[in-house]
Amino acid sequence: MPSLFAWLRRVYSLDTLDTRFTSSATPAHDTRPSSKDARANAIAQGAPPSLWRTPEFFVYYIFFITLVPLMFKTVIDASKESNPIYPKYSDLLSPGWIPGRLVDNSDSQYASFRDNIPPLLLLLILHPLVRRVYQSYKNHSKVETKPSSNSVVGAGEVQLEQRMRFDFWFGLVFITALHGVSALKVLSILYINYRIGKDVPHSYVPAATWTFNLFILFANELCGGYPLERIVTLFAPGSGQYGESTSMLVQWAQHVDNLGGLMPRWEVLFKVTVLRLISFNMDNYWSVDYPAASPIEKKQLDPASLSDRERVNIPAEPAAFTLRNYIAYILYSPLYLAGPILTFNDYVSQQRYKPASVTRSRTTLYGIRFGFTLLCMELILHYIYAVAISKSNPDWSVFTPGQLSMLAFFNLHIIWLKLLIPWRFFRLWALVDGIDPPENMVRCMSNNYSAFAFWRGWHRSYNRWIVRYIYIPLGGGGGGRRPAGGPKPTSPPKSNFMNKFLQIRNFLMVFTFVALWHDINLRLLMWGWLVTLFVLPEVLGGMLFPAHRWRSRPTAYRVLCGIGSVGNVLMMMIANLVGFALGLDGLKDLLAGLTGSYSGLAYLISCCVVLFVGVQVMFEYPIQGSWPKKRMAEDALATICHSTEETRRHQYDRNNMPLEALCDEQMSGRRTWCAGRMFHVETDLALEPLQVVYKAQPAQPAFVVTYDDEILLVEFIESCGGGLV
Structure with missing residues (x-):
């Protein structure tokens, strides 16, 4: 049994998911976490104690043991044949492979993938095999290459x-x-x-x-x-009046359009x-x-x-x-x-x-992890018919407040899974072929309390693309020098308020593009604008309740962050229900069912309590990281940047990931540098190692930042006077 648990830990480790999460600042084969540095032990001694074995968390465990099974039971009961509206959506269900169960295959986007899994698996096997046969043939042939002084370069x-x-x-x-x-x-x-x-x-x-x-x-x-028939009709003579020759041309165009392949x-x-x-x-x-x-x-x-x-x-x-x-x-x-x-x-x-990072063992474990995810989705679709119910435009009043909330909650999880599974399949195919693209979904949607972190973890490769090709050119990367050959950010404003305003403006522009890129319709535009609106409370909360004011009261700050995070979770659910599930009208009906009675309001309040419990566990969860502790870490960096004392040291440990901030030289003023010795910070604020190095140079100190698209943190560091080189 211990070996089984050890194997499962390997399957569900960050290193199996994507080595970028464990070694982004170093070559991919070196996946040792920076916490193994000798300084980590000294830092860990001053770290806040873990809360996992405290009485507070034992109460939370009771919540989890009781409520999580109840959540599944509630939504499964709403999907039973005994439900009054079952006949209204039963025609959307299909025969399933689990005896006695139908499957909810009514989502056309996921159905197009699910129905084609066998040929896709065949393609996953054949494509790399054909490449190996081709390369084997070429290796046995004479291949002319340019002369090179380096055998590695030549190969x-x-x-x-x-x-x-x-x-x-x-x-x-x-x-x-x-x-x-x-x-x-x-x-x-x-x-x-x-x-x-x-x-x-x-x-x-x-x-x-x-x-x-x-x-x-x-x-x-x-x-x-651009169907050919429409083009021919548009340019045909006679203003749409078909002559014999025109009619034959249109018929020919229709025939050509029918040769649209497997995916017309x-x-x-x-x-x-x-x-x-x-x-x-x-x-x-x-x-x-x-x-x-x-x-x-x-x-x-x-x-x-x-x-x-x-x-x-x-x-x-x-x-x-x-x-x-x-x-x-x-x-x-x-x-x-x-x-x-x-x-x-x-x-x-x-x-x-x-x-x-592409090894046979890691790719095999990733494939097994994909198989478990696919099995999870199949079980959900066979027992929970949330998608079919929402597509049938039901009378929401027949459901209890608990059933309404769980239908919405599991609908969002199905949306998450229907995107996760194809992305992981195609990434698995690339890994088998020897290419390592970024992992798109970095954490479960239920393990999110920050709107910013949620969107960095949802469709992550797209987020990285947005950062490189839109956000930084708009000024999101801050001012100063840029890496040669990289996107050039605009100069940041001097005012902190204006900086926040431009940050929200950039966020609005980015999500408008994201909405239009997904689909050109009003629903997704509203989704993009709602997302931008709903990140405002998080930004304002960080400004109104800075971490340094709560340094002596970490527990109170953790509770305060938990209350704000509950609001974040609710707003993220609303935005995604509008954009990807119910639309605005459907959301209105759903909220009316939840808030239209005293029992519904009481249930909503109890949901907020449960979400608060979940958020507190997220704060302590090692992979996610504690938001309050993260704020404290950023505050430590800010204190050093703005310090006028000769020596200032802050130590911090976020779930065994060290942050050491040490400067032994005089820092004169708000926008200054360590003028003598090296100043080195290592942390994991974005689920990935981040290194910040101050180096002294004869003419002008250099500020070197290596990061993985944690733009907000880079903006924060640059507000202390940094420049990217």
């Missing part, structure tokens, strides 16, 4: 050439099978975007790229994929391709500004062991930005349909050298 160039050539031809075959004649439409869009990146004057490339791709998003939606509606998932189109052009644009000297040689990096951050930030060499490599990247089969999203720089780097 990398050979592998890059082989993999790119295979991905190019396999991608063409793949989209032809998927889209039939519509593959020509896809290739036409790809070629126009490529010419924009290559032929438009350099300074106009970003504007031209964004304009073209936003136009494509709207045009694809409004024109429905190519435009539905093309929005993911748009992100790669922008990534290629912008990475190419930024690479022009990169120094001529190779950063790998300059920093003496091992090209075969680059970290995730280095693969993203170090541009591919100019010779890599070719049409063939561009097509291979855009049409890379495992990630073509739904992602996760990989930048062009990262893709080229991994094609040249297989990431050390």
Whole structure:
């Protein structure tokens, strides 16, 4: 039994999920957590004691043991045949594989994946096998390579050439099978975007790229994929009056449209391709500004062991930005349909050298974890019919307040799972093929209390893309110098209030784009604006209740954060129910059922109490990390940045992850540096190692930040006078 638990811990470890969570600041094969540093022991001695064995938490355990099974029972009872509205949604149910149970396969988005799992599994097996056969054949042939003084570099160039050539031809075959004649439409869009990146004057490339791709998003939606019949009818003579020749032409167009392959509606998932189109052009644009000297040689990096951050930030060499490599990247089969999203720089780097994080044992464990997730979804769909009930426009008054809340709650979990499962399947396919894209879902949706953290953990590869290509260029990364070849942030305002205002403005612009990118309709626009509105309380709460005022009262601060987090959870549920499940009208009916009686209000208050209990457990949960403690850590950094004392030391330990802030030199003023010795901070504020280093230089001190898209923390650090280099 102990060995079974140890194996399960490996399956559900962060290292199995994505090594970026355990080693983002170092090469991927070194997954030792920074807490093993010798300083950790000294820091841990001053850490706040764990709350797991306190009387307070034993009360919370009683809540969990009692209420979690009751939650499942409540929603299962609402899905039984004895429910008065069962006949209204029973036609949405399908025969299931569990004896005596029907399955709720009424969500068309997930059904399109679920119904095609067997052929997708076959493709997952055949695609890597065909590649290995191809590479074996090429390795036995004479392959001419450019001479290289470094055998590692030479081997990398050979592998890059082989993999790119295979991905190019396999991608063409793949989209032809998927889209039939519509593959020509896809290739036409790809070629126009490529010419924009290559032929438009350099300074106009970003504007031209964004304009073209936003136009494509709207045009694809409004024109429905450009069916040939509609085009022929539009340009046919006679203003719509069909002559004999015109009628034959229209019939021919209809016949051609019917040759749409396995997935005729190519435009539905093309929005993911748009992100790669922008990534290629912008990475190419930024690479022009990169120094001529190779950063790998300059920093003496091992090209075969680059970290995730280095693969993203170090541009591919100019010779890599070719049409063939561009097509291979855009049409890379495992990630073509739904992602996760990989930048062009990262893709080229991994094609040249297989990431050390891709091992047979880790990929096997990840596949087992995916299988458990798929089984969980199947059990839910066979016993909980929340999606079918919501689609049948029921009379919500027939449900009790408890059933209403649980139907909404589990509906959100099904939405989370229906996105998680395809993303993990396609990432598993890429891992089997030797490519390591980012994990999209980093934590369960029930383990979130912060709106900012929730959106960083939901569709994470998309969030990273947003940060790199939208948020930082809008000014989200703060001012100062940027990494060469990376996005250039605008200068930050001097006023803290204006800084917060611009932060909210950027958030609004980002989520407007996110909503339009998902689908061009009013419901998702309202979702994007609601999300922006609902992050305001978290921002204002941090301003009104700064951590330094509560340093002597950590328990009171934890309770205060818990109350605010309950509001965060409720608002996030409302926003997602509007955007992805019920819409605004459905939400009104649901809330009316919950608040239309005294019993409903009493139940709502009890739900808030239960959420408070859950949030307190989240605060202590090691993977998530304590928000109050995190605020205290940020406050420690702020104190050092603004300190005028000769020596200031703050020690802090967040769930065995050390934070040490030490400066032995005089700091004169608000925006100053450590002028002599090195100032080093290591922490894990974003589920990933973050290093902040102050270094003294003769002319001007350098502020070096290595981070993984924890933009808010970078903004905070830069407010102390930092600059990115």
